[in-house]
Amino acid sequence: MYNPQLILHFSALHHLHILSVCLSLSTERQKMENNHQKPHALMMAYPLQGHVIPSVHLAMKLASKGFIITFVNTQFVHHQITKSHHHNHGPEAEDIFVGARKSGLDIRYTTVSDGFPLGFDRSLHHDQFMEGLLHVMSAHVDELVGKLVASEPPVNCLIVDTFFVWSSMICDKYNLVNISFWTEPALVLTLYYHLDLLRINGHFGAPDNREDAINYVPGVRSIQRKDLASYLQANDSSTVVHRIIYKAFEQVKKADVIICNTVQELEPDTLSALQKKQPVYAIGPIFPTGFAKSPVATSLWSESDCNKWLNAKPNRSVLYISFGSYAHASKQDIWEIAYGLLLSEVSFIWVLRPDIVSSDESEPLPPGFRDQIKGKGLVVPWCCQIEVLSHSSIGGFLTHCGWNSILESIWCCIPMLCFPLLTDQFTNRKLVVDDWGFGVNLRDEESVAREEVARKIRRLMTGGSADELRKKVTEVRTALDNALGPSGSSEKNLNDLIDDLKVKIASNKQ
Structure with a gap:
């Protein structure tokens, strides 16, 4: 049956549909133009x-x-x-x-x-x-x-x-x-x-x-x-x-x-x-x-959660150690650092990649070391460095001097013990130790000795020298803060x- 109202209704709907298609096309076009x-x-x-x-x-x-x-x-x-x-x-x-x-x-x-x-x-x-x-x-x-x-x-x-x-x-x-x-x-x-x-x-x-x-x-x-x-x-x-x-x-x-x-x-x-x-x-x-x-995954290795272990430690009492994701160290250096840690009697977290010496070498640490450090030290294959460095119990960073590590350490006001291994790390160490003054150099010679490791860890972590280094790193942190303001x-x-x-x-x- 002929119903003019119905026809008008459909006609209006048709116009509305055309209008909405035109609008969505123009929004789409607008979006494309914006994207362009x-x-x-x-x-x-x-x-x-x-x-x-x-x-x-x-x-x-x-x-x-x-x-x-x-x-x-x-x-x-x-x-x-x-x-x-x-x-x-x-x-x-x-x-x-x-x-x-x-x-x-x-x-x-x-x-x-x-x-x-x-x-x-x-x-x-x-x-x-x-x-x-x-x-x-x-x-x-x-x-x-x-x-x-x-x-x-x-x-x-x-x-x-x-x-x-x-x-x-x-x-x-x-x-x-x-x-x-x-x-x-x-x-x-x-x-x-x-x-x-x-x-x-x-x-x-x-x-x-x-x-x-x-x-x-x-x-x-x-x-x-x-x-x-x-x-x-x-x-x-x-x-x-x-x-x-x-x-x-x-x-x-x-x-x-x-x-x-x-x-x-x-x-x-x-x-x-x-x-x-x-x-x-x-x-x-x-x-x-x-x-x-x-919020974006960037780590090439599974990260261990160190928070529970760190929460039990006093403020600024733990030395964080990491030699980064790429460079290799000699087995002798790893052993001397391990024995130096025991001599220093400082608590530590050591991020030790399984291939730190080489993919062929399954255990880089000295025999019995893992048993000797129970309660005192924690060795993990990898961690979220930002999380660990910003924890209140961290007081120093023994580092290979990769540039990301240096920037993160400055941001958390953590002084550094510098042990460069490769590439830009030697130049980065110069900046940290000589130019900005918040680092101690651990690598004067080709190889490193445990007594020197222990002495420099104590210098980094305790007493007046540690306060001085922390003051310096805080000044550099202020420069970073201001730059991002x-x-x-x-x-x-x-x-x-x-x-x-x-x-x-x-x-x-x-």
Whole structure:
């Protein structure tokens, strides 16, 4: 039966439907346009624990400032992270940024092959692994970037670790803004940056390198050869790591921007000298919000919970010991440190990776040591370092001087006993002990003796010398605090960096 009201009703519904479709299309279009306006960065962490952590935190920092981030781990790193969080069979097992997205950050996640099968022991076959990073990995990255540039919204800048050797090739090919992320102090960056000067002056790469002080590097007052990164002290400068360094530092000079995980006030002269050559932004320390345990899994090993043990200890009475995620120590040094700990009679937590000496060596500690320390000491394979360092019972940190460890230690006002093993750690020690004065050096000679270990642990942990060191580290902590404040240098540099990137992205599109 003909019912004009019904027809009017349907007609109105039809119009409403068309209107809602148009609205949702325009919202969708608006969203796409907004996305096209947003910078979309492809970020890739160097496949070592100490580089993954600050890269993840940088991704979150930039996403909270309106970036779209596509974060890339190698399949091996992803496999290790998910394996170490084996209790987690939920969506986080496939995508470590699920939690970050729940808080509204636009971070996508994917993986890429490093050129080796998952079962390949990268620690045991270190040089072979490095050859792969040098020669093989770029083909896998190239394929991935090709897909992401063609996706919606397209990637328009690349933020990768300075040690990757292919950044300018990929950026030129896909017309991306080229951003180099340096995860160590500016002092180390500038020494590598001026390798040619070290070579010309005979401090590096010669059969008999000069041993006198180096005082010709822009922004560096004077530095001893023993304080250079281990690769710059080496007599053989033809190793695979050296070849990576040469290539990476040709590349960094082609970057549009360098981001540094340091603070302008901690390294003013070095950063000013670098900033004359290229746009360099010091935006450190790059920590998870509130210095709490990160909502994103970054650990390649299962973490032991040390809180219960620490809760039973008096304030500032425990020495925390960790030699990081990568470097190896000699069995003799590990034994001397172990006996030094017993002599010092200080309580301690020792994070001792199973492969600290090598993947082949199953027990690095002296016979009977684990029985002798009952109640006094705790040895664990891995832990959440931020959690342990911020516990009130920790009073000192015996460390390999990795840069993440130093920044975390400063943040928790913990003085350091410095035992560098590899790479930038020797230069970092110079900063901690000589320039900022909150560290004690444990490594004067090639090897270390138990009596010296015991004496220096006591100096770090007790009496007037400990108070003096704590006063110094608190001063440096204040500089970090100020830098991250609303009008601080790191916050200002971060905002300037974002403005600079938006301009560069816009001019790349034209």
